Amino acid sequence: MNNLYQLKIIILLLTAVLALTTVARKLAIPYPILLVVGGLILSFVPGLPTIRLDPDLIFLVFLPPLLWAAAYFTSWRDFRANARPITLLAVGLVLVTTAAVACVAHTVLPGLGWAGAIVLGAIVSPPDAVSATAILKQLHLPRRGISILEGESLVNDATALVLYRTALVAAVSGTFELNVTLMDFFLAATMGIAVGFVVGIVSRWALSLTEDSFSEIAVTLLAPYIAWVLAEQAHASAVLACVVGGLYIRQHFSAIVAPITRIQARAVWDLLVFILNGIIFILIGLQLDTLRDAIPSSELALLTVNGLLVSATAIVVRLIWVPVAAWVPRFLSPSLRARDPMPPWSNLFILGWAGMRGIVSLAAALALPLTTAAGIPFPFRAEIILIAFMVILVTLVLQGLSLPLLIRSLDLNEDSNIEHEERHARERAAMAALARLDDVAAEDWSVPDHIEQLRVHYAHRLQRYVDIETPDTKCTKVAAEAxxxxxxxxxxxxxxxxxxxxxxxxxxxxxxxxxxxxxxxxxxxxxxxxxxxxxxxxxxxx
Structure with a gap:
């Protein structure tokens, strides 16, 4: 009966996800936001079962494929080109946000030690890769801004989780060593990158051995879990392992599998990511029911105010850091300033405003131990979880819901070379096809007329994309749409x-x-x- 009850819960969640997603598309808002709000509303419905989110379920079931998929659809070229701003956000901003939130939490929660305050800061400091990719892909941002936000969200979890574990050890044991912390950080990052490369190489080798599309898709589904488990066993960064593995496979997937595999794999992964994202975001909203039971009703109002203060701190720190981090390197390096001018303020503001927290923060908060090494209850555990939930809710709903309006109202500096790159790629593809036809023309073909037909076909296509930039071209956007x-x-x-x-x-x-x-x-x-x-x-x- 227990299994049947769990199945009913899963069916109920999936039904709610599908219904809310449909409504979100009708309202033209990112569906993760409506799912969180829907989960909040459902948490107030009397008689509905209480669903407690297991952090191990998040870290071991949900995160590996979602991080892998986010990395897979990230451009490695753009990631490398924006390594400086990504590093300043994924490492520098996480450290600054953790420190700022820790100071505020230590002030508004009398009795909370610095170790516990840093734990809270590390929990809420990183914008979430799942939230970023789920929301940003529905918005029309400049390509560089999307590349920076996606790259940041892929790397910053590793920084935040190392800080989280270090502060947690200090809070539980009462000891803290800075040199050990720094060594652990670099070892975890290096080992995580190495594990990701190894899993990527082995996955590439496995994909090259089979010609069955279902087996190939199964390899892509297993790879992120293998990367995560191996990284955890090696005490490395499992986040970086999945990120590096996804980036590596992306560079080779097009050349080692057949087109049908790519089409089927995309469909499978799109469905998997949609289901996992939907369940995650609605579960975030549903956690309010469990949090209300953990906090006395007399303290909820004060904790809500404290949560809003911490949320405002995280938002303001990011809004300040983004323009400062963009200006300082250019001020110190005139060559950089000449090569890469200061972005418009509107682009920087959107970059600073797009700091949605998500499931990693909630899972880290829920994973707090119940007791310390001395056997006493972990100090302020329920308060830390509730404040982390408030930060997630405020950033997801407030920032995520306002992003489309801000993007439409601000005059963003759009990338003008996207269409040019696409035309160039199509031109090169047609030229390669014509060159290949010239190569095979000398061979003994039983249907030589087909070669000429294909040559005419690709010659027309090449002419279309070569002439697209001429003033008298007929291939305008209107003609192409027609x-x-x-x-x-x-x-x-x-x-x-x-x-x-x-x-x-x-x-x-x-x-x-x-x-x-x-x-x-x-x-x-x-x-x-x-x-x-x-x-x-x-x-x-x-």
Missing amino acids: FRRLRHETLTAERLAVIDLRDDGVISDDILHRLEHELDVEALRIGVGELRVSSERRSKKP
Whole structure:
């Protein structure tokens, strides 16, 4: 019966996730925010079961694939190009935020020692990779800003967790050694990077051995968990292990698997990340029910105020640090100032405002031990957890909900070379195809006419992208959009015709699926993969 009860809880959570996500898309707001709010509302519904979030479940089940996926979809080129601001945010800002929050917490919570205050600071200092990728990918930010925020969120967890564990040891045992802390930090980071590389290399080797797409997808699903477990066994940074492994596999995945594997793997991973993200964010909101039971009602109002003070401290410190960290290196290095001018204030403000905390902070707070080494209760444990929850709630809802409005109202400096890079890539691809046709033309082909047809096809495509920047070009954005609409109509006609053949019993479902898949791939290629067949078209024969 217990298993059936747990299954009912999972079904209830997934149903709530799907419903709230649908509402969020209708309202055009990032779905993680509505899921957190929905979880908060559900926590007040009488009769609903109390769901306690196990931190081990977060660290061992949820985080490995989510970090791996976030790293996989991060551009290594952009990550390297923005290594300086990423490091200043992922290391410098985490240290400064931890210190500032510790000072505020030590002041507003009389009796809280410095070790406990630093624990709280380390818990709430890092913006969350899961929150960042789930929210930012739905917003139209400049590409460099997204690269910096994603890179920061991937690395800062490692810094914060090392600080957290060090301060936790001091709080539990009452001892603290700075040189040991620094050594542990560098050893954990180095070992975590090494584990990530090893897992990435082995995964690449395993992918090259099999030609079965399902086995290849299974390798990608197992790799993050293997990286996490090996890093934990080696007392290394499991976060960095997953980040490095995901970045490494991303560089080689396109060359070692077939196209069908990439399409299927993307679908599997998109669904997995969506489900894990949805459950995580709604669980964050649901934790209010358990926190209310842990804190006396007479103390809730004061703790709420303290939580708001800590939240404001974390937000203000970031808003100050971002422009200072952008200005100081340029002030000290004239060559850097000439090579990389100071970004507009609007871009810096958005970068400073996008500091949403998330599941890592909550899991770290819930993982606090119940007692110290002396056997006494861990001081201010319930208060630390509630304040951490407040910071997560304020940053996710307040900052996350206001980001779309701020981005629309501010004149952000958009990257102008994105379309140029895409045109260049398409031009080079067409040139490579023409070169390959020249290479195979000398071979004995039974259908030489096909070579000429392909040569004409790629010559036309190359001409299209070479001429796109000329003043008299016909390939404007309007013309390109008109072509996509027309192609969508023809693909829709083909798809409906094949469906009618299946419905009339002329072809089997296997043939339908095969032809439908080809049409779907073509739709994705030309950029109409998200368009649906209208109800009017479905009711008519082609």
